[in-house]
Amino acid sequence: MGFLEIDRATKSYGAVKVLHETDISIDEGEFLVLVGPSGCGKSTLLNMIAxxxxxxxxxxxxxxxxxNGxxxxxxxxxxxxxxxxxxxxxxxxxxxxxxxxxxxVPKPERETKIAQVADLLQIGQLLDRKPGQLSGGQRQRVAMGRALTRDPDVFLFDEPLSNLDAKLRVDMRMEIKKLHQKLGTTIVYVTHDQIEALTLSTRIAVMYGGYVQQMGTPREIYDNPANLFVAGFMGSPSMNLFPARVVDAGGAPAAEFTLAGGETALLPFAGDALAAQQGRDIVLGIRPEAITDEGGADRNSRAVHVVESPIEITEPAGSDTFVVTQWGGRDAVGRFRADVPARAGDRFAFAVNMEKAVVFDPETETRIA
Amino acid sequence: MPTDFTSQAVTAGTGTPAPIRKRRRTAAAPRVILYLILALFCVYYLLPLCVMVVNSLKPLGEITAGGMMALPEQWTLAPWSSAWSTAQVGVDATGLRPYFVNSILMVVPAVAISTILGALNGYVLTKWTFRGATLLFGLVLFGCFIPFQIVLIPMARMLGLMGIAGTVPGLVFVHLVYGIGFSTLYFRNYYAAFPTELVRAAQIDGAGFFTIFRRILLPSSGPIAVVCIIWQFTNIWNDFLFGASFSDFDSQPMTVALNNLVQSSTGVKEYNVHFAGAIMAALPTLLVYVVAGRFFVRGLMAGSVKG
Structure with missing residues (x-):
């Protein structure tokens, strides 16, 4: 039995069901992140826990x-x-x-507690100020300090970083993680930012349309998304998802898809899951970091295949260069090393690590391989 | 920081050569005309008050001799003391003092209670909403716009049944009933813009219904409370209809007494005393405006942005 258990909980306002039957169970000390786009029911679920x-x-x-009650x-x-x-x-x-x-709580005890918390969050010099005189980051700390004094069983965070600017958000994210490691308190954290979800959590529940789409560790969610929504929502830049068809390539199954000029390319699958399904339409999902230049391909992978494809644009991002091409009529983004001489218009060799590829059914949108 | 900006702008302005200065001078002309017109209107509006003050400070003879607009030749406070304590009001020569006291006894509880109840209503209607809250608020609003005359007879009946007809508490009750509509409107709109997350945070902190109201909402309600108090005070103090309808000789408010003072038909009409009495009747509301008025506009705006 878990420390925090959500047992077939639902929420409806009149006839509108905002949260469908939800089961979540986490152990003491876990960091559960509820992530999803606005209106997915994550804040409602948090308010229900509260x-x-x-x-x-x-x-x-x-x-x-x-x-209850x-x-x-x-x-x-x-x-x-x-x-x-x-x-x-x-x-x-x-x-x-x-x-x-x-x-x-008696006054002397309150004072010691305030001093402790102020020390922990480094807000000692702010104690006599009003909230209006604090910066966003300081307010954030005070809000956490207020929560910390309770020695709660569960900490609930409702998008705590979304009002901060980008740099401060990264700093506070780190502080929250440190705090969790120091205190070991169970945390439920709501966010729409999938990076926050991946970096902070020990467990993620991806929510959409009032349903928990997938629940798992960050690695499970990232590597083995259960359906198209999770695959597209988690990760940045997001996973390349494009239509393809299963064909037989010399006895092994492969994905066939179109390139920009109308020609087709083949990518043999790493496993045999789709062996008997020639002709089936699929959605192929490959993360940008699994599409690289040949020199940057993962050497441990035994299923790296090269596709020659014209480059549409390049986006140099300092540490990497993101290279965009057209696969199956969609933009496919590859993550190249920064110094690779890839230029828009060139025909270039894209090395695809098919061990990391996932396959979805276009009708049911669920994972099939 | 802002001071830096202005000082920079000022130096930049004075440092620039002639053309701009010229434009300034031409821009000043309409401004002068504007102020002249404003001053004119100011005099126009202040004239009645001046006439009242001036005439309340001169002997009756000077007024009856036709010197209505002139300054007093002989300054005197006698009309004031007469109006306050000895003038004939209705049948008794008591001056306005007892009625002034009646008005205070009526206004203070009526304003205080209607403001507190309005704040509570606003709090419930925005932060503890329930099924039909909007409808209820609509009905309360409707109450604001019911003409006074319609309720006179039913209200008289109610006051009789409650045993407070013709008393100051009876008047307090009447004004309370009328006041709650407006005070609810004010506070509901103000609290609609008050972040609900604060109430939720307080709930999690363990504060109850009244603690949240007292510790979280009330300390932030200053501006709207001032608006509500000014509005209620002015309306209730100046009310004549309810005062004339529901009061007895010993519970008449100031406005009714002033009427009786002026209408007393025995002897000569002491205009100077009447002027003094009229100013007395207007002074408390003036005082409230002067003391709290600067919050008035601010509060009105604060409440009207959202809700």
Whole structure:
């Protein structure tokens, strides 16, 4: 039995079902990220764990205790909000101690706790300021400090970094991860940013349309996406997904697809899963880092195949150059080493690591190989 | 930082040569005309008040002799003390003092209670919404626009049944009923823009319904509270219809007493005393505007941006 268990929980507003039957179970100390585009139900699920929204059916259990009908304050959770939700009329000190005050923690104990938290988050010099006098990053810290004083069973984060600028976001992301490693508290974290999801989590639930599309470790989600949505949503630049057809190439199955000029190319599959399915239409998924220049191909892979294809544009990004070509009528992005002399218009050899390729059914959008 | 900017702009302005200065001088002409017109209107609006003040400070003889617009030849405070404590109001020669007290006793609780209830209503209607909340708010709004005259008879009946007809508490009740509509409107619109996440954060922190209201919402409600208080104070203080309809001799508010003072038909009409009484009746609202007025516009804007 898990530490936090979401057991067939649903949420509907009248006739609109925003969260379909959801089962999630995580162990103590895990970092679960709920990720998905806006409106996928991730924030609703978080609010249900917090007790701010009621569960329409099903149950949520923390440490085996059912949370149905338990008030947010009695769930032993702490939450960090997207807008930080600092009380504007109180000082930082007041903000941090408010929760303890409500739980009737005696004053000396509150003071020690505030000092501890201020020390941990390096906000000691800010304690007597009002939230309006703080920068975004400082507010973020105070919001976390307020949550930390509770010694909660579960920390809930609702898109805590989305209001920060890009650089600060990366810094705070790292701090949250450090904090998790130091405290070992169970965390549920909502974000629409798949990079945050991959970097922070020990477990990811990818959500879309009120369903959990896939649940797994970051590696599982990244390497073995369960369906087209997960494949396209996770990873940046996103996975190349293009239509192809299964053909027989000398006794082994291969994917056949069109290039820009109308000619076709062949990529033999690494496994035999599609051996008996010649003629089947598929969607082939290959991540940009599995499409490289020949010299940059993974030497450990035994299934690197070369496709000659005209380059449409190149995007030098400093450390790498992203090279775009047309495969199956879609843009296919390859990740080349920065100093490869690839120029737009050239015909170039793309080395594809087929061990990393995934195959989807175009109708059901689920993974078939 | 902003000061740096302005100082830069100023030096840049004065440092540039003639053409710009010339344009400034031509731009100044319309400005002068504008101020002249404004000053004219200012005088126009202030004239009635001046006439009142001036005439309340001169003996009756000077007014009846036709010197209405002239400054007093002999300055006197006698009309003021007469209006306050000895003038004939209705049947008693009590001056306006007891009625002034009645008005205070009526206005203060009515304003305080309607403001607090309006704030609570606004809080519930925005942060603890329930099925039919919008409809209920619509009905409350509807209450704002019911003409006073329509409720006179039912209200008289209600006050009689409640046993507070013809008393100051009765008047407080009437104004409370009318005031809640407006105060609810103000606070609902203000709290609609108040971030709900703060309420949720407080809930998770363990604060209850009233604690959240008192510790989180009320401290941020200053501007709208000022708007509400000014509005309610002015309306209730200046009300004549309810005061005349639902009060007894000993519970009449200032406005009704002023009318009785002016209408008393025995003896000569003491215009100077009437002027003094009228100013007295207007002073509290003036005071409220002067003290709290600068928050008024700010509060109105704050409430009207969203909601």
């Amino acid at each position: 007790g701010l929204e009621e569960v329409s059916s099903g149950d949520i259990r923390i440490k085996g205790r059912s949370m 338990v008030k947010p304050a009695d769930r032993n959770i702490a939450m960090v909000f997207q807008s930080y939700a600092l009380y504007p009329n109180m000082t930082v000190r007041g903000n941090i101690s408010f929760g303890m005050e409500m739980h009737k």
